[in-house]
Amino acid sequence: MSYLQLATSLIFILIPLVLARTLRLGLEKDIIIATIRSIVQLLIIGYILTFVFENGSPIFMLLMILLMIGAATLNVIRKGDGIPGIQWIILFTLIAVEALTMGILLGLQIIPFEAQQVIPISGMVIGNCMILSLLFLNKFKDEVERSDEVIELILSLGGDAKTAIDTSLKGAIRTSMIPTIEAQKTMGLVQLPGMMSGLIIGGADPMEAVLYQLLILFLILTTAAMASVLVGFLSYRRLFNEKAQFIGLTYKKKDT
Amino acid sequence: MSILTFHEVSYQHILHEITGEFREGVITTLVGPSGAGKSTTLKHINGLISPDRGEICFRGEPLEQMDLLEVRKRIGMAFQSAPMIPGTVYDNINLPKSIFGESLPREEAKRLLQQVDLSVELERTVKDLSGGERSRLGIARTLVNRPDVLLLDEITASLDYRMVQEIEKLILDLQQELQTTIIWITHDLEQAKRVSDDVWFLKDGRLIESGAFKELASSDQAETQAFLKGESI
Structure with missing residues (x-):
């Protein structure tokens, strides 16, 4: 999967955002924070894992x-x-x-x-x-x-x-x-x-x-x-x- | 002869240097306004709480030097809300035995229920019992270990007047029959007057006065007189 494809999949975040906004659930901020946190955390862990896997050291x-x-x-x-x-x-x-x-x-x-x-x-x-x-x-x-x-x-x-x-x-x-x-x-x-x-x-x-x-x-x-x-x-x-x-x-x- | 003595007992900000004694084989009521430290005093007696300072002796021996789990078997306690474990009447009256892996013979369970005038089936679930029945079952349960001292924490507080009278009679009869030492918390002065041999009057965690009810009634202590007259103190 490319970064472009991932960016396109953000459409799935828009749906709950629109629903939360329309129904006034007060969850918009939490949805945005959760999305940003998951992207940042998983990308960081992805880079760390790549480093650890390539390095192969048991210490890492x-x-x-x-x-x-x-x-x-x-x-x-x-x-x-x-x-x-x-x-x-x-x-x-x-x-x-x-x-x-x-x-x-x-x-x-x-x-x-x-x-x-x-x-x-x-x-x-x-x-x-x-x-x-x-x-x-x-x-x-x-x-x-x-x-x-x-x-x-x-x-x-x-x-x-x-x-x-x-x-x-x-x-x-x-x-x-x-x-x-x-x-x-x-x-x-x-x-x-x-x-x-x-x-x-x-x-x-x-x-x-x-x-x-x-x-x-x-x-x-x-x-x-x-x-x-x-x-x-x-x-x-x-x-x-x-x-x-x-x-x-x-x-x-x-x-x- | 005293069975329990308090010597300068203090606990957190609740009890302050309480010194006094409980006579053996009589009923002593603990009276006083809310927050006086009555329940805390009672919990000290069977070791559910230990004092920060001072000493409590049971038959002359400091509680701190005794095996508290053994002490608790000899000093039974009935709680205000008569807490029950989920299950049947038998499960609850058997609790003092089942926690040690033993079981109370069913005939003995029936005899104890009779002793507290409770005519319910052993297999009945406790959630179906009325307040008065729960109270009686709570008392019967404390009798399983044949305690030397029976502690009663406002056991009639949530009952109607007729039930209160029945429980009072039951306790007085039990005391006559078993000659057990009874220490009874009550917020009801009239009840204290009806059932007490001795009274401890507590206020703000201090033992203001103790002795026979009649002695208290003729006390020249202003606080005691105000309390006995039902004035706010």
Whole structure:
């Protein structure tokens, strides 16, 4: 695809802009910002990837992955507001999931140690981990705020912190994993997954595209489970003190 | 003989150097205006909160030196809203056992329901219970561990007058039968008068006065008199 063809495709941005303007949705500014950001970010990443792929150095590959982990962490920590130390929990989770999945993929030689393979797959793993962490934290905080009386009730009966928060924790883990599982059930029936479509458009053999896509689906299921379980089990402890007393979500006071 | 003692207990900006004691086997009510620190005082007793300064002793032993999870089994607490876990009446009365992987025999569950005058099926879902029934179930649940002390946090606050009278009678009967020490928060002075052996009068996080209700009534403290007369203090 040429830059001219890409410029022509901007017509697809005009349609939502016209609709937003006509219906007075107040989304025009956001649509323009989103479009500009996606163009700039993807072009920059395109140049960086070209450099990393041509250079072939593992150091650049590692830097690229660290950059993705850093960006994903920054994106998630705002959602974890109220849980002390959430930034370290998210960072640890992303590193652990990436290390484990890449360890298995490379260790068992499922994919070769090449930037063209490692970076895109890492991007999908880290991106999915980020989304699952966001989903989990959203639900978990909601559950904790809704169930604070039951949590204190169980503590008052002599239950420990884990027992007191068990229902909220598992409920949030389950809720955050369901979309991933449901999406996999209809995969290929309702839509062709993005990566597979990309490979087919790029001229790859459809069966080869399917095999890669299946690999990604399995990875996504693993990252979904690991991200929500790790973030959950590491963060619930921060809501209690060492005497099994419920502190709850502690929001920092904003300076006025 | 006192079962619980507070010695210069302070907590954040809520409680200020509270010193006092609770007699064993009697009903003590905590009274005072909103924001007096009544609920915070109650949560200190079963270790849901620990003081920043000062000491609370249970049967002479400082709470801080005891296993708080064990203390909580011996000091039961019934909450104002009678929180329930989703499920049946049995799931809820069994909660003090199920959190330790045990189960309460169904006969024992029925006996406890009878003790609090609650005639509902064990399999009934709790969301179908009325406010009064939930309150009774909440009390029955605290009795499962046979606590030495029963803490009641405004358990009749949201009930109608007839139900309030029934719950009061139930608590008085239970206290007579089990000789349990009861510490009861109420915002209703008339209720305090009806049920109390002793009273703690709290205001702005300080224990203004404590003793038998009659002693309070004849107190020469201006704040106590104003509160007893229902004046805003």
